[in-house]
Amino acid sequence: xxxxxxxxxxxxxxxxxxxxxxxxxxxxxxxxxxxxxxxxxxxxxxxxxxxxxxxxxxxxxxxxxxxxxxxxxxxxxxxxxxxxxxxxxxxxxxxxxxxxxxxxxxxxxxxxxxxxxxxxxxxxxxxxxxxxxxxxxxxxxxxxxxxxxxxxxxxxxxxxxxxxxxxxxxxxxxxxxxxxxxxxxxxxxxxxxxxxxxxxxxxxxxxxxxxxxxxxxxxxxxxxxxxxxxxxxxxxxxxxxxxxxxxxxxxxxxxxxxxxxxxxxxxxxxxxxxxxxxxxxxxxxxxxxxxxxxxxxxxxxxxxxxxxxxxxxxxxxxxxxxxxxxxxxxxxxxxxxxxxxxxxxxxxxxxxxxxxxxxxxxxxxxxxxxxxxxxxxxxxxxxxxxxxxxxxxxxxxxxxxxxxxxxxxxxxxxxxxxxxxxxxxxxxxxxxxxxxxxxxxxxxxxxxxxxxxxxxxxxxxxxxxxxxxxxxxxxxxxxxxxxxxxxxxxxxxxxxxxxxxxxxxxxxxxxxxxxxxxxxxxxxxxxxxxxxxxxxxxx
RNA sequence: GGCGCUAUCGUCUAGGGGUUAGGACGUGAGAUUCUCAAUCUUAAAACCCGGGUUCGAUUCCCGGUAGCGCUACCA
Numbered sequence: 102x103x104x105x106x107x108x109x110x111x112x113x114x115x116x117x118x119x120x121x122x123x124x125x126x127x128x129x130x131x132x133x134x135x136x137x138x139x140x141x142x143x144x145x146x147x148x149x150x151x152x153x154x155x156x157x158x159x160x161x162x163x164x165x166x167x168x169x170x171x172x173x174x175x176x177x178x179x180x181x182x183x184x185x186x187x188x189x190x191x192x193x194x195x196x197x198x199x200x201x202x203x204x205x206x207x208x209x210x211x212x213x214x215x216x217x218x219x220x221x222x223x224x225x226x227x228x229x230x231x232x233x234x235x236x237x238x239x240x241x242x243x244x245x246x247x248x249x250x251x252x253x254x255x256x257x258x259x260x261x262x263x264x265x266x267x268x269x270x271x272x273x274x275x276x277x278x279x280x281x282x283x284x285x286x287x288x289x290x291x292x293x294x295x296x297x298x299x300x301x302x303x304x305x306x307x308x309x310x311x312x313x314x315x316x317x318x319x320x321x322x323x324x325x326x327x328x329x330x331x332x333x334x335x336x337x338x339x340x341x342x343x344x345x346x347x348x349x350x351x352x353x354x355x356x357x358x359x360x361x362x363x364x365x366x367x368x369x370x371x372x373x374x375x376x377x378x379x380x381x382x383x384x385x386x387x388x389x390x391x392x393x394x395x396x397x398x399x400x401x402x403x404x405x406x407x408x409x410x411x412x413x414x415x416x417x418x419x420x421x422x423x424x425x426x427x428x429x430x431x432x433x434x435x436x437x438x439x440x441x442x443x444x445x446x447x448x449x450x451x452x453x454x455x456x457x458x459x460x461x462x463x464x465x466x467x468x469x470x471x472x473x474x475x476x477x478x479x480x481x482x483x484x485x486x487x488x489x490x491x492x493x494x495x496x497x498x499x500x501x502x503x504x505x506x507x508x509x510x511x512x513x514x515x516x517x518x519x520x521x522x523x524x525x526x527x528x529x530x531x532x533x534x535x536x537x538x539x540x541x542x543x544x545x546x547x548x549x550x551x552x553x554x555x556x557x558x559x560x561x562x563x564x565x566x567x568x569x570x571x572x573x574x575x576x577x578x579x580x581x582x583x584x585x586x587x588x589x590x591x592x593x594x595x596x597x598x599x600x601x602x603x604x605x606x607x608x609x610x611x612x613x614x615x616x617x618x619x620x621x622x623x624x625x626x627x628x629x630x631x632x633x634x635x636x637x638x639x640x
Numbered sequence: 641g642g643c644g645c646u647a648u649c650g651u652c653u654a655g656g657g658g659u660u661a662g663g664a665c666g667u668g669a670g671a672u673u674c675u676c677a678a679u680c681u682u683a684a685a686a687c688c689c690g691g692g693u694u695c696g697a698u699u700c701c702c703g704g705u706a707g708c709g710c711u712a713c714c715a
Contacts, residue, residue, distance in 0.1 A: 120715055156715055221713075228712090235641060238711065263713050280645075289643055289711085297713040314715045338644060338710035361646080362708065370708075399652065399664090407654030408663040427653080429646050430708065437652065437665045447678085497678045508677095575674095590674030602676035 112145035115329050117172075117179075118318070120153045121164035124379035125171040127433060128333060128363045128371060131397040135360060136331045137177045138398075138421040149325055150182030152193045153318075155311060157303075160195075171380040175390050176414050181325075189325040194317055201312040202305050204320050204350070205264050205296045213349040214295060216252040216262040217244040239291025240265065256308055264296035264309065266316070266349055273341040278329075278358040279426045285341040293342055315339055319346040327355055331423070334359040358423050361401055361430045371433055378433070387457065387502020389449065392442040400431045411444065439500035446496055455489045458502050462488070465506035467513050467623050487615050494604050494612065511598040511609075512616055513623045517635040520599035529591040529601045530639065537582040538592045539639065545574045546632040565618075566628050571610045596635045597628065 117133040119125070125133075140148035150169070154160035169184065181187025191197055208214040217240075219227075224240070231238040244252075245267070256262055268291055274284040297310035305311075312320075322330060337359045347354045365375040372378070383393055395412050404420050412420065446454060462468040468488065471481065495508045506513075520526055529535065549566055566574070575593065579585050591601040603609065616625030626634070 118715095122715080153715065159715085217713090219713095224713080232641070237642060265713095283644085285644075294713045300713090310713070313713070318715090333709095334645070335709055339715095341644095359645085364708080366651080368707065396652095401652090403653050403663090405654085406663085410652090410664055427646095431653090432651055434651050434665065440665055443678090495677090498676080585674090587674055594675065600676085601674090604677080605673085605675095 111326070111328065112147060113140060113143040113329060114147045114149060114325065114327050115140050115331055116149035116151050116322070116325060116327050117177075118151040118153050118321075118332070119168055120156060120159070121161060121168060122156065122159040123164060124381055125168050126371070127378050127380070127397065130171070130175065130380050130393075131363065131400060132331065132333055132360055133172055133177050134175065134394060134397050135358075135402075135421075135423065135426070138417055139329060139331060139423055140180070141418045142421060147180045148178070149187070149189075149327070150179040150184075150192060151321060151325070152183055152195075153314070155194045155314065155317060157195070157311075167381065171384070174384055175380065175394055194321065197317070197321065198305060198311070200324070201296070201317050201320055202307060202309060205309065205312065205316075206307065208266065208295070208349055209264060212249070212267075214264050214266045215245060215247065215249075215292075216256055217265045217292075217294070218247075218252075218255060218260055218262050219243055237289050237291070239289065240293070242292055245292065259308065261298040262308070263294045263298045265292040266295050266345060268292050268345055269348060273344050275340055275344050275354055275357055277337070278356055278423050279361075279428050280337075280359060283337065283340070290341050290345055293345075295346070315342045316346055319343045319350070322355065323347065323350060323352045329356045329358060329423075331358040331360065334361050334428075358426070359428075360426065361428055363400060364430050364432045366432060366434075368432065385503070387461065387499075387505070388438065388442050389445045389457075392438065392445045395445075396438045396441050399437075400433070401427045401429075403427075411441075442501055443497075443499075446499070446502075451489060451493060454496060454502075455485070455492050458492045458505050459488070461503055461506050462509070465509075465513075467506060467509065467621065469622055484619055484621065487612070487619055490608075490612055491616075494608050511600065511603060512613070512625050513621075515599055515626045515631060515634070517596075517599070517631070517638045520595055520635070521638045523599070526595050526599075526601060529595055532588055532592070534582070534584040534588045535592045538578060538584050538589055539596070539636075541578045541582045542574070542593055542596065543632055543636045545577055546629055549574075549629070565614050566610060567614075568607045568610050571606060571628070575606075597631055 115136040117136045119129055119133075137148050140146035150172075152165055154165070165183070172178075179185060181189065181192065183190075183192045186192075205214065209216070219240075223243075227241055227243075228238045231241075244265070247255075252262070268287050270287055272284050272286055273290060274282060277283050293315065294313055295316035296312045299305070299308055299310040303311055321327075340357060340359075344354055363371050365371045365378075367375075369375075380393070384390070391413065394414055394417070395410075398412060398417050398421065399410060402421065402425060404422075405425070459468065463470060468484065491509060491512065492505065495505055498508045499505055521530065546566070549570070575589065578593070579589055582589070594603060594606075595601050597606075597609070597613070610628060613625065613628055613631075617627035617630065619625065
C-alpha cells in the first residue's frame, strides 16, 4: 500500500469507466473490483463510476443499468456516478460534450493543438505510404504549419476540420504500478486527433465534431481528480497518447496500473464465444458473488507468502496490494471458481442458499410458482421447510445452484422402469443375491402399517416409514435374506432412488416420506409407492 | 510490417544469485461410507530457448521464440 501513501494529502480517487455496449464481462468486473478495493482500503478513498457512452451507435441505456446491477450484486459500490451524482459531474460522457469542446478551444487558442483539414482519402494514402516504407503510420503534420488566422478563416467558412494535438519532441514516460517505468518515443505517438471533424447531425458549437476517446478520458480524469488510473492492459499503448494530453493541459500525470488480460483455456482473449463469461450469467447459474469476487481477486494477485486463497471482500480490502498484481495474463479456470463456490455454498447461511435455490426448482416445475413468496400459507411453510432439507442434502453435490434440480431428480423423477433398464444398474440388479434381497424388502415394506393422512392431500396415503424403522427393515432383510454389505444396500438403494449411489438413507428416507405427503406440482413418491412401482417392473 | 507488454507444475500463483523451487485448483492413490458427494491423508507434476555477467543462474542483462495488445477522425 506504500504507493497510496504519498498521495495522502489528497485522497485516493479511482474510477471505473465502462462503455455501456454490452454485458459486464469478467475482465471488466475484475478491473472494477480492483478499483473498488483500492478506493476502500484507502482512508477517504473515492470510487467513481463514469459511463463512456460517446459511441452513440453501440451504447444503450439498458446496458448501463445492467452493469450497475451486476456490480452491485458483486458488492461493488460507487461514491460518485450517474446515479449518486457528485461534485465533479456529470458522469456520463454524452453529457460532457460541452466541457470537451471548451477545453479543445482552449488548447487551440494556446497553440497546443491545431486544426487539420486533411481529407480521409489523403490520410489514408499517407498511411499506405508509411506502411509501404515501413514507417510508423502517424500523421505527417501537413496542417501543423497553417497559420492560426488562416485556419480560423477556413473553419469559419465551414470547411470541415478536426483538432490535432501537437506532440512534444521528447520521449513520453509514465509510471505503472504493475509494470514499473514505461517509456515510448514521441515519434510513435504523432499529432493525434482529439476532436473529430463534424459529421452531419453530430456537430458541436464551433463546427467541431465528437471528441476522441484518448482525449476525453484525460479531460475527465483531470476534472474528476483521478489519482490512480486502474484499467485493462489493452490501454498501455494508449497511455502515451493520453500522457501528451495531460502535458498539453499542464496537469500532473496520475499513477497508472494496467491489469493483465484474462484469457480463456485456449489462451485467447476471453469472449462470449467461450461460453458464459458475463457476470449476469454467473449469477444465473448460481455462483455466489463472494466466490466470484474471491476468484477474480486471485487472478493476477496473491498475498505475500502466496499460500492463502480464501478471502472475504472485507479481507481483500485489507490485504489487497496493487503493486503485487502480476503483469502476465491469466487463464480463467472455471474449476477453481467452482471450488470456491462450493466452499462458499457450504459457508453460506442455509436460509440464504434455500432462497437462492428456490427459483431453479420453480423453473424446473418441481415447486409451485408461489413457493418463493414471503406470504407463507401453512402449506407453503411446510413445503419450504421440506425444501430446505432437500437443499441441505444436495448442496454438497453441486458446483453451482443451477445443478440442484438435476440432483433432485431422485425425488421428483423416480422411474422404476428406467432404473431397471439402465445399464449402470445391471450389475447390481443382476447379482445372484439380488432377488432374495428384493423379495424380502418388498414384503417388509408392504407389511408396514399404513397411516392414512388425508389432512394434507385428500386421497393420498402417507406411510411415514421413519429413518429408524427403515434401518430396522434393512437389518431384518439382512438377517432373513442372509445378505450384507453392498449386495444388501445397492439393490435397496436402486429401488428407492433408481441409482445405486446417492445420499445416506438416514436423511433420504424421511425426505421421501415427508415429500410424498406434500402437494407439489410434481408429486414425490413415497417409499411404499416406489416399492410397488419397482416390484411391478422387477418382481 | 512497426511499437509495446508478457513468459515458474495442465491452470492460478509464491519465491528468489546457492532452496528438497512452496501453496491452491484439477488429476491419481488411500482412509471413511452400503454407494456417491463431502471430509482427511498422500502421490505425480514447473523455472520457454540461446548467449552473456558471476565461483554459481530459474532469478540480473542481451537476443530468439511464442502469446497478447496497440497501430483510426473506435472505445
